[in-house]
Amino acid sequence: MLSTKAATALTQEAAAIGRLHLRDLLGDAARSRALVHELGDLRVDLSRHKVRAETIELLLALAAETGLAGKMEAMFAGDLVNRSEGRAVVHMAQRAAPRIEGDGYAALAAFADDVRDSDICDVINIGIGGSDLGPAMVSAALASHGDGPRIHYVSNVDPAHLHDVLAGCAPDSTLFIVTSKTFTTAETMRNAALARDWAGGRGPGMVAVTAAPQVARDWGVDSSRVFDFDEGVGGRYSLWSVVGLPVMIGIGADRFARMLNGAAAMDSHFQAAPFAENLPVLMGLMRVWNRNFLGHAAHGIMPYDQRLRLLPAWAQQLEMESNGKSVSAEGAPLGHATTPVIWGTAGTGCQHSFFQALHQGTDIVPLDILLPLRPTGLHLDGDWAASHAVLAANALAQAEALAVGSPNDAEPHRHFAGDRPSSVISWEASTPYAIGRLLALYEHVTIVSGFLWGVNSFDQWGVELGKVMARRVEAVLAGTATPDGFSATASDLLDRIAAPADRKG
C-alpha cells in the first residue's frame, strides 16, 4: 500500500496538514460541510479530521491504486475472497430480502414466537466470541424494545459466569441456547454440560445454533431444535443469521426483520454509492489515514447511548480480529501497520474517566462519537427528554473541545492543545432499523480498511496457537503430560495450581 504513488503524495500531505490546526480547518464552513455525508437520517460528520479536499482526493486515489473497487466487486460477486479458508463472504445474504421472505426465516420466527408465548422466564445464550458479542450487544441496544423473556449471555469458561446467572433462574422456566459454529468450542461445550446438569432434565431444555447440526444432535439436542447456518458465515459477522435467535426472542421477529432491513439498506449503499459519497468507504479511508499517515496507534469508539455500551466490545472484535494481521491475503509480509487498538466506553461516563488523557495526554487518539438525537423507550413518568438534550450537548461539546482546544493560558496544566480528530456519527433514534444500519456500517468500514491494508479480513488463524497451548497446559494439570517446553516460571505456577499452598495474605 505504501509503495503506491498516492501513498507518497499522502505522506507529503500529512506533513503539510501537520502545519494546519483543526481550529483553522473548521473555520472554512464550505470545507467542513463538504465532509458531512448522509444516508437517510444517518449523518457522518468527518469535518473534525485533519483532512481537506485534496486529502480526500488522494485517499480516493489510494483506493483506486490498491484496487478497492475490484475487491468489493469480487466480494459482492461471491468470489472466494477469504482465501485461506476458501470461502466467499456470505453474511450480507443473511439480511437480504430473499432470506427474510424464505422458509428458514419463517421457521425461526415461529420458534421465537413459541418461546415468547410460553411460560419461559429466562433464556440463556451460551456462546463465546462471535456467538456472544454481537447478539449480547444488540439485546442491550434494543432493550427498550424487549417484550419477551429475560435474555442472558454466558461466554466465559470461568464457572462464576454461568453460576451467577443460574443463581437467578429456575430450571422449570429457563431455556438454553447453545451457540457454536462447530459445536466443539471448549468454553461453550463445558458451560453447556454444566447447564444441562443443572437443569437435570426439567424445564424447556436446550436449543442448538450451529453449522454442525449432526454434532449437536449427537450431543443430545432434539432435531427440531437444531438451527443451522452456513459454515461460511464468520463468527464476528454472524449476528444476522440464526445466531441472532436470542435477540429475536427478546424483541420479536418483526423488529428483528427491521434490523435486517436497516443493515441491508447499508449494504445497498455500500455497493452502489460513488466512493466520494460512500459512508463505509470514506470512514475506512479515515481509518487508514489516521493509522498509516498520521501515525495514531489507537482508535476510540464512544457511544453516547447507554444501551449501546457494548458496541465498543463488539467493534473491538470486528475490527481487531478482522484486521489484526501482519501478512497480506496472499501471505506476504506487510510493510505497514494494520488495525489500531479499538476501544471505548459509553458517554458521558467516559468524560469523567480517561478523557483527561484524550484531551491532554501525549498521544492523539481519533474517536468515533456516536449519538442518537432523540431518546427512545422511556415509558416511566419523568422529564427524561431534558437529560437527553444534555447528553447530546456533551457529545457535540467533546468533539468541538478536542478539535479546537483552548487559547494559551497562563497555567500550563489548564491548557488544551486541541487539534485532536473525531467523527460525529448521529441518527434520529436507536430503532431496530437504525441499529442494523449502524452495525452494517461498522462491518463495511472494517472490510474497506482491510482491503486497503491488503489483509484477509475474514479469517482468524491468530487464535489457534493459544488453543493448542491451553490443551497442553490442561494435560499437565490433569497429570497426563509433563511441563516440558514450558518456561520455568510457568512450570512453577503449574505446581502451585496443582498443589495449593498454605499461603495466606
Place this chain on the structure above:
Amino acid sequence: MLSTKAATALTQEAAAIGRLHLRDLLGDAARSRALVHELGDLRVDLSRHKVRAETIELLLALAAETGLAGKMEAMFAGDLVNRSEGRAVVHMAQRAAPRIEGDGYAALAAFADDVRDSDICDVINIGIGGSDLGPAMVSAALASHGDGPRIHYVSNVDPAHLHDVLAGCAPDSTLFIVTSKTFTTAETMRNAALARDWAGGRGPGMVAVTAAPQVARDWGVDSSRVFDFDEGVGGRYSLWSVVGLPVMIGIGADRFARMLNGAAAMDSHFQAAPFAENLPVLMGLMRVWNRNFLGHAAHGIMPYDQRLRLLPAWAQQLEMESNGKSVSAEGAPLGHATTPVIWGTAGTGCQHSFFQALHQGTDIVPLDILLPLRPTGLHLDGDWAASHAVLAANALAQAEALAVGSPNDAEPHRHFAGDRPSSVISWEASTPYAIGRLLALYEHVTIVSGFLWGVNSFDQWGVELGKVMARRVEAVLAGTATPDGFSATASDLLDRIAAPADRKG
C-alpha cells in the same frame, strides 16, 4: 526523564535486547525466576518482559536519578505533592488501622447494617467517574460475598441509564445514594432529581456521600444521612472512603474492612520494601520501559476472573486520568510520552475476540494477565472446579504463546512471531483482602509511573474544557445563546436537534 544517564543507557539496552527473543530469554530459568516477586500469596511474574538483570539495574538507576524515593517519601509524609490543587495524597489514610478503628467508620458501618437489616431490596448509587467506577467494580468483584440488598450503579446522564434500572425497582423499597464530591456534578444531580421525582416522597429516600455536606443538606438530604469525606481524596482513589458505602451495604462492614486491610498491606509493602523487590515499583518501571524505551503505545489488562470484568474500566480511569498529561508537575512541557491507552476485557472471552491482533497484529501490546488460582463463591451443585482449571490453563497458555510464538510454518497466516510481553499476576482466591491488595497495587503502579514521568498524578484539569463547552451547547439548545464560535457542522447539528427533521431511514 529521557535526559538522565540511565535513560541513555536504557535506550542502548532496548536496542541490544531487541536482538534477543523472549523464547531465548525464557530459556534461562535463573533469570526468569529472579523476575518473580511475591507478597503473601500474590505473585507477580515479570519474566515474560523483554528484560534481563542489567535492564532491571538500569531501570532502578532511572528511578534513582529521577528521585523516585524522595517523591514517595514526600507523599507518605503528607507534603502537598498535588501542587496544582495544593493538596496532599490522603487516600491511603482511608484504609489505615486508625480509620477502621475510628468513630466515623463505626457510624458508617452501623448505617450499612441498618440498611442490610431493613426491608430495602434495591440500593441505587448515583455517581459518575470516581464515584462510580471503583465501587461498581468492587461490587462485581465481590458479588459472591454479597448478602445484602441488590446494588445498582447509575452514572450516565443518558436518561435510559436511570430509567432502565428504575423499571426493575419499587419506590417503597429502593434507597438512593447520591455520590458527588462537590454535590454539583451535572450528570449526578440531574439523575438525583429524576430519582427523587420517581420516588415521590415514598420509601427510604436519599443518602448523600460528599465532601460538600452543606450543599447536600441544602438540596434536601437529612443531616443524619449525609456522609462526608475529605476534599483531598481524589475521585479515582476514593473507593476506600465513604464512597465505598454501596459496597459495604452489599457485603457488610466486616468484609469491607478486610478489603481495606488488604490495601493497607500493599501500602506497607510499597512504603517499606526495597525497590528491587517492590511490586508497585517494579511494575511501574515496566510501564515506563515498555512505553518509553520499547515504544508500545497501549497496555492491556486482562482479568481471568469474570467477576473482575470491570477492573479494566476502573484501571483505565486510574492510569489514564492520573497520567494522561503533557506537562510536568511543575508545568513544563514533557519531552517523552506518558500514559499508554489502558484497555482490556475479561478472559477467556478476550481470546475469542481481539487476541487475534495481539498474536498476529503489527503492533505489540504488553499485557497484565490476572488470575486467581482457586474459584470462590460457587454454592450451586455442579463440577465447577474443573472449569476453573481450564480458565487457569488458558491464562497461562496465552502468556506462553504470546512470548514464545511458533516455529516458522509453511503457511504465513499460521505463523506466530511471539516475542510479545506480559505480566502474569496471580493470587490464591478473590477474597475481599486479595481484591483490596490488588487494587492498591494498581494505584501504586500508577503513582510510580507518574513520578517517573514527572507528572502530577492527582489532578485532572483536562476534563474542564469539555464541561465549559457542554454548558455553552446547552445554552444554545435552550435558546439562551447563539452558536457563535461553534463550527459550521456543529451549528448544523444543533439545528437538527432543535428542530427534528421528518427524515426516516
